[in-house]
Amino acid sequence: MKSEHIRVRFAPSPTGPLHIGGVRTALYNFLFARQHGGKLILRIEDTDQNRFVPGAEEYIVNSLAWCGLDFDESPANGGPHAPYHQSERSVIYKEYITRLIENRHAYYAFDTEAELAAMRDQAKESGGKPFQYDQQTRKALRNSLSLSEAEVKSILEAGTPYVIRVKIPENEQVVVHDLIRGEVVVSTANLDDKVLFKSDGLPTYHLANVVDDYLMKITHVIRGEEWLPSAPLHVLLYRFFGWEDIMPQFAHLPLILKPDGNGKLSKRDGDRLGFPVFPTEWKDPVTGEIYSGYRESGYLPEAVINILAHLGWNPGTEQELFSMNELIEQFSLERVGKHGSKFDPEKAKWFNHQYMQRKSDAELAQMLKPYLEQHKLDPGSDYLNNVIRLVKERAFLTGDLWTQAWFFFLRPEQYDQQVYQKIWQPGTKGWISDFSKEVEGLVDFNKDSLHALVQDYTLRTGVKMGQLMNPLRLLMVGSNQGPGMMDLAEVLGKDEFLARIQTGLGKLS
C-alpha cells in the first residue's frame, strides 16, 4: 500500500483558531500521508488580508503540534515548493490568471461592489431569483465580455480597479469523483462566474488552491464538505489549465455538528455547552475573549486524537481505542461516513478517562505537579506515588487528579454540612474520641492493623461500622468522598490520622 508519491496538504487560513473540525481534517490528511509513506504539506492560505488575525497562524501550528501532527513541508520547515504562504506567491498566481484570460476562460469585470450589492438587493426585493453573476447576467454587466475591446483597453489603462472572473461554459455536466461520495454531477448552468482574482491583486481561494495543488504536486485533496459545492469549479479550472488528467483525487469529509440542535459546530458552542471546541486555549486578540481548549481543560492529546479519529470513521471492527500508530495502520477514506456527526462531550470525557488509566503513575504524578507547586507543596515521590495509585481510576480529566487528591496534602478546613447532618449522631464524638485513643496505642499503623482494630472495637462496643467509618471519613476528607478509608488512613499515616481527628472534633460537636 505504500506509494511514495502520495502528497496531501492541510491548508488553513489564519483567520482565527482552528477548531476540532479543522483538527480532524488535518488528522485525516496526516493519517493518509503516513499510511502511504507520502508527504504532508502545511500551506497557509492567507490571501484575504482583511480577515488576517494576528497569532492565528502560530496558534494553528502550535495546537497541531500539541496533537502530535507534524508536517514534512511547511512555512517553518520549508520544502521544495516554498514559499508555503500564499501571500508570498502572488507573482505565481498572476502568471496563471493571465493564462486563463488569454485562453478566454476568464474575463475582466469592472462592476463595483456597491453596484453588485444593489443588484442583490433589487433581486431580493422583487422576490425573484437571487442575483448571480453568471452566464445569464454577465452580458448585461460591465466586463470584458460585454464591452468592446477598445472600451476594455481604455478602462484598464485608466487604472480602474477590476476583478477577474471565471467564464463558466454553457450546458456542460461537470463530474466530480469523490472518494467518499462517489460521483457528484453538476450542470454548469447552476455555476456562477466566481471571482478568481481580486482587485487587490491577490487570488481567491479557488484559483490559489488549484494552482498550488498543481504546483505542489498534491495527489489527494482531503477537505471539509463545505467545499463540495465549489469542487466542480475546481475541476473546471484544472481542465482550463490542461491539468485534468493529473488532477488530485477529492475526498470531502462530513462536518462535525453541534451536540444540541442543528448546524455545524461553531466556536461559540463549546463554552455555551461546557466543553472545549478548540485544541488549545485561544484568546481573541481584538475582543480579549477567551475560548477554552482541550489541553487546558485536562485532556490528553492522544485522547483528543482518538476522539476525532473515531468521530465519523471506524475500521469496521468493535475497536474504539486506537494509538496513533494503529490509526495510521487502519485508517481509510473509504470507511469515513457520509453524514455529519454530532459531537458528544460525554463520550469525549470517557475517552480521556481511558487514556488516563493507561498512563504510568510517574506520568500522572507529573500532571499533579503544577497543582502542588501552586500550593507550595513538595511531597516525597513515594508518598506521591501512593496517592496516585489510590486516585487515578477516579480521574477523567487531568485536573481531577488534584480535586480527588488534595486532601492527601492539605487538611480539610470545612466539613460538608449535608454529610455532617446525615451521619453525625449524639454519640459520635465519644466513639471517635475513644477509638482514636486506641489507635494511638497501635504499634504498626497500616490498613490491616487499622482494619483489625476497627473490627475489634465495633465488636466490643456494639458501635456499628458505619457509625465509626463515616465520621472518620468526614474528619479526614471533609466530605463523603475519596478512596477506601483504610487505604486513605494508611497513606496519611498515624500522626496525620490522629491530628485530623483532633482538630476535627474541636470543630464538630
Add this chain to the structure above:
RNA sequence: GGCCCGUUCGUCUAGUCGGUUAGGACGCCAGGUUUUCAUCCUGGAAAUCAGGGGUUCGAUCCCCCUACGGGCUACCA
C-alpha cells in the same frame, strides 16, 4: 428560493454478494463490589433501519418519490 450532500437505538456507529434474535460504544436504569463517593463488574430498557411506493420468493441493504437534516449560494476561506 436555487444547487449539492445526507437520513440505522437519545448520541457515535457496525451491518459493503438482499435471507441477522439488527451487533458494539457513550449516556440512562437496576443489581453487585467498594461499609462513603467515584471507578469497576453483571444485567436491562432503548432503532416498526425517516415515510411511501416499486423490483424480488424475500428488502436496512437495489430503484423512484416525499419529508426532514446539513452544506453552499462574498472581490471569505
